[in-house]
Amino acid sequence: MHDLTVILTICSFLLTIGFIFWRPQVNEAIPATVGAFFVLLSGSVSLTDLGQITETIGGAAVTIIATIVMAIVLESFGFFYWAAELLTKKAKGSGIRLFWLTNLFCFLMTLFVNNDGSILITTPILLLLLKNMGLKNHQKIPYLLSGALIATASSAPIGVSNIVNLIALKIVHMDLYMHTAMMFVPATLGLVLLSILLFAIFYRTLPKKLPPVARWNLMPGSHPLQDSIPRENRNKFMRNILLFVFAVRLSLFAASYIHFPVSLMAVIGSISLLAWRWMYLKISPADMLKKTPWYILLFAFSMYVIIYGLNNIGLTDWLIQLLQPIVSGSLLNASVLMGALLSVLSNIFNNHPALMVGTITLMNMGLDPLTLKIAYLASVIGSDMGSLLLPIGTLATLMWMHIVRKGGVKISWGEYLKVTYLVIPVTVIFTLVVLSYWVSWLF
Numbered sequence: 001m002h003d004l005t006v007i008l009t010i011c012s013f014l015l016t017i018g019f020i021f022w023r024p025q026v027n028e029a030i031p032a033t034v035g036a037f038f039v040l041l042s043g044s045v046s047l048t049d050l051g052q053i054t055e056t057i058g059g060a061a062v063t064i065i066a067t068i069v070m071a072i073v074l075e076s077f078g079f080f081y082w083a084a085e086l087l088t089k090k091a092k093g094s095g096i097r098l099f100w101l102t103n104l105f106c107f108l109m110t111l112f113v114n115n116d117g118s119i120l121i122t123t124p125i126l127l128l129l130l131k132n133m134g135l136k137n138h139q140k141i142p143y144l145l146s147g148a149l150i151a152t153a154s155s156a157p158i159g160v161s162n163i164v165n166l167i168a169l170k171i172v173h174m175d176l177y178m179h180t181a182m183m184f185v186p187a188t189l190g191l192v193l194l195s196i197l198l199f200a201i202f203y204r205t206l207p208k209k210l211p212p213v214a215r216w217n218l219m220p221g222s223h224p225l226q227d228s229i230p231r232e233n234r235n236k237f238m239r240n241i242l243l244f245v246f247a248v249r250l251s252l253f254a255a256s257y258i259h260f261p262v263s264l265m266a267v268i269g270s271i272s273l274l275a276w277r278w279m280y281l282k283i284s285p286a287d288m289l290k291k292t293p294w295y296i297l298l299f300a301f302s303m304y305v306i307i308y309g310l311n312n313i314g315l316t317d318w319l320i321q322l323l324q325p326i327v328s329g330s331l332l333n334a335s336v337l338m339g340a341l342l343s344v345l346s347n348i349f350n351n352h353p354a355l356m357v358g359t360i361t362l363m364n365m366g367l368d369p370l371t372l373k374i375a376y377l378a379s380v381i382g383s384d385m386g387s388l389l390l391p392i393g394t395l396a397t398l399m400w401m402h403i404v405r406k407g408g409v410k411i412s413w414g415e416y417l418k419v420t421y422l423v424i425p426v427t428v429i430f431t432l433v434v435l436s437y438w439v440s441w442l443f
Contacts, residue, residue, distance in 0.1 A: 002043075004042070005042045005043050005044050005313065006044075006313045006314075008038060008039075008041070008042035008044075009039050009042050009044040009306075009309040009310060009312075009313050010310070010313075011038075012035040012036075012038040012039045012042070012306060012309070013035065013039075013306050013307075013309075013310060013353070015031075015035065016031045016032055016034070016035030016303075016306060017349050017350055017353065019031040020032075020350065020395075020398075021350075021392045021398075027295055028295075028299050028395060029295035029296070029298040029299040029302065032298070032299050032302035032303050032306070033298055033299075033302045035302065035306050036301070036302035036303075036305035036306055039305055039306050039308075039309040040305065042309065044308075044309035044310075044312045044313050045305055045308050045309045045312060049305075049308055049312075050305070053301065053304050053305060053308055054301070056167060056170050056171060056304065057167050057170075057300050057301055057304055058263075059166070059170065059261065059262065059263040060163055060166030060167045060169075060170060060263075060300070061163065061296065061297045061300050061301070062263040062266065062267065063160060063163075063166055063252075063262055063263045063266045064114055064163040064166065064296060065292060065293075065294070065296065065297065066263070066266035066267050066269065066270040067113050067114050067117065067160070067266060067270075068113070068114070068117050068292060068293060068296070069270040069273075069274070069288055069292055070112075070113065070245060070248070070269065070270050070273055071113045071117045071120075071121060072288065072291050072292065073270075073273045073274060073276075073277050074121075074241065074245070075121075076277055076281060076283060077237075077238070077241060077277065077280075077281070079238060079241070080121060080124065080125050081128075082234065082235075082238050083105065083125055084125045084126075084128050084129045084132075086235075087101055087102070087105060087125075087129055088129060088132070088133070091210060093209055093210050094208070094209070094210065095139075095206045095207035095208055095209065095210050096203075096206055096208065098143065098210065099142060099143060099146065099199060099202070099206055100195075100199075102126065102143050102146065102147045103146055103147065103150045103195050103198075105122065105147075106118060106122050106147040106148075106150045106151035106154065107150055107151070107154045107191065109121055109122050109151065110150075110151050110152075110154035110155055110161050111154060111157070111158060111161060111249065112242075112245050112246065112249060113161075114155065114160075114161045114162055114163070115151060115152050115154065115155035115161055115162050115384070115394075115396050116163075116296075116395060116396050116399065118151040118152075118154070118161075118396075119148060119151055119152065119396045119397075119399055119400050119403070120399065120403075122147055122151055123144070123147070123148065123400055123403045123404065123407075124403065124407070126143055126144055126147055127144070127403075127404070127407040127408075127409065130143060130144070131407075131408075133210055133211055134211050135207065135210075135211070137409055137410055138205060139205065139206075139207050140409050141205070141409070141411055141415065142198075142202035142205050142206055144400075144404055144409060144411070145198075145411065145416065145419060146195070146198040146199075146202065148396075148397060148400040149194065149198065149388055149420070149423075149424075150191065150194065150195065150198075151396070152384070152387075152388055152394055152396045152397060152400075153190070153191055153194060153384055153385045153388060153427075154191060155384045156183065156187040156190070156191075156380055156381055156384040156385055156431075157180070157183055157184045157187040157188050157191070158176075158179070158180050158183070158184065158253075159176050159179040159180065159183075159380075160176060160249070160252050160262070160266075162384060163296065163300055164300075164351065164352045164355050164356065164383065165179075165355075165380055165383075165384070167300065167304065167356065168355055168356070168359040168376065168379070168380065171359045171360065171363060172359060172362065172363060172372065172373070172376045174373060174376065175256045175257075175259070176252060176253055176255075176256035176262055177253050177256040177257040178373075179377070180253060181442070182373065182374075182377055182435075182438070182439055182442065183377050183380070183435070185434075185438055186381075186431055186434040186435040186438045187381065187385075187431060187435075189430075189431070189434055190381070190385060190427050190428075190430060190431030190434065193426070193427055193430055193431075194385075194423055194424075194427045197422065197423040197426065197427065198419070198423055201419055201422060201423065241273075241276075244272075244273065244276070245269075245273070248265075248266075248269030248270075248272075248273070251265050251269060252265055252266060252269075271285075274288065300352075303352050303353055303356070304356060306353065307353050307356040307357055307360070310357065311357075311360050315357065316357065316360050316361040316364055317364075319357070319361045320361055320364055320365055323337065323338075323341070323361070323365070324365050324366075327362075327365065327367065327371065327375055331370070331371065331374050331436045331439060331440055332433070332436040334367075334371050334374050334375040334378065334436075335374050335375070335377075335378040335432045335433070335435050335436040335439075336378070336429070336432045336433065336436070337378075338358065338362070338375045338376075338378040338379045338382065339378035339379065339381045339382040339386065339428060339429075339431075339432040339435075340382065340386070340428070340429075340432075341358065341379075341382065342354055342355060342358050342378070342379045342380075342381075342382025342383050342386060342387075343382040343383075343385075343386025343387065343389065343424075343428055344382075344386075345357065345358065345382075346382060346383050346386060346387030346393045346394070347386070347387060347389050347390045347392070347393045350387075350392065350393065350394065350395065351383040351384070351387035351393055351394045352395065354382075354383055354387070355379055355380065355383040358379040358382075358383070359376060359379060362375050362376055362379070370439070370443055373439070374435065374436060374439050377435060377439070378432055378435060381428060381431050381432055381435065382428065385424065385427060385428050385431060386424065386425075386428045388420055388424050389417075389420050389421065389424045389425070390417070390420070391413060391416055401416075
């Protein structure tokens with residue numbers, strides 16, 4: 001490999017990541033595509049490699065797009081407004097009750113949609129809700145920050161909630177069903193611990209009694225179901241939609257278990273929900289062509305091209321020499337080491353490229369099947385949870401910072417770090433240790 005090829009590939013990677021951090025409001029697909037172009041130009045990725053890359057990310061990308069389409073359909077039904085109203089009602093005037101409801105809501109939205117989609121859905125809902133309650137800036141932060149951390153970390157329990165998790169699943173040849181069986185319990189226990197730690201930190205800041213809530217007055221035409229469905233039937237209608245979405249999510253795991261293409265099942269679910277909307281609201285599915293964030297496909301493809309280039313110039317060979325003796329030691333070593341490494345890499349380079357590099361490295365270590373699986377799952381924990389230490393660790397938190405500031409709530413890096421450095425390392429180590437013992441017990 002020529003020195004110029006190596007230098008150009010590394011510079012393309014560093015400049016791509018640097019630009020995403022420097023300008024988070026710019027569509028991330030733009031710098032990623034430019035970086036991928038220069039990697040191709042350098043020769044570290046051949047045209048033949050592009051076919052392999054397309055096969056690797058294709059199913060994952062289709063699955064994520066299908067779930068985002070479902071989120072857009074939920075918005076069409078007025079789900080977000082309904083959810084904010086319901087959270088307010090269920091809180092019953094208690095700020096502490098609202099805190100736990102917020103965390104539960106963010107967890108469920110990530111399971112139903114995905115981590116990026118959950119941030120895009122839950123953050124505007126919470127901003128709307130908190131503004132309606134008339135809370136001060138410092139009183140809003142506990143709900144917004146804990147919601148963002150839980151929403152992003154909740155992509156760990158099931159692989160289908162994060163596009164990079166799905167790509168990595170394809171690389172290690174693990175199906176969705178097995179991933180969930182091994183990961184759901186440890187990751188969920190980690191999320192419970194994270195919620196408890198966040199509650200302990202924010203307890204003094206949380207308003208014990210919420211101010212009286214202004215009535216949720218809907219302007220004519222502001223709610224899609226306002227005229228077609230009476231208010232008393234709206235709750236039942238929303239519950240039916242949520243049950244349908246939940247059934248679609250379960251069908252993905254059933255499809256994985258019987259080796260039916262998960263991406264095809266996700267597409268079938270999305271088309272069914274679009275048909276339901278067409279029937280009730282008379283909205284043609286054609287609007288999805290405009291509303292769906294197709295750039296996610298371009299971003300995932302471009303990032304994988306860049307990572308493939310780093311792999312071809314020898315980055316993974318160096319990591320293999322460094323990590324193989326330690327990872328091979330025991331399941332606990334494999335779990336803690338890979339989880340910690342991916343946490344560090346994610347906070348330096350962002351979790352998307354970090355997990356891709358880690359997964360490709362693991363596949364070339366020659367590990368026994370069980371050690372490979374636990375090392376991969378530990379990498380996911382580092383990528384999905386450990387990456388939250390800094391706001392730049394994930395695209396979801398970068399988007400969250402931008403949405404929150406746009407919504408008029410001021411939160412600095414210092415305020416963010418004051419919380420995360422206390423809760424994230426403890427949560428990650430706990431989850432990694434539980435993972436090693438849980439997998440040892442299963443097998």
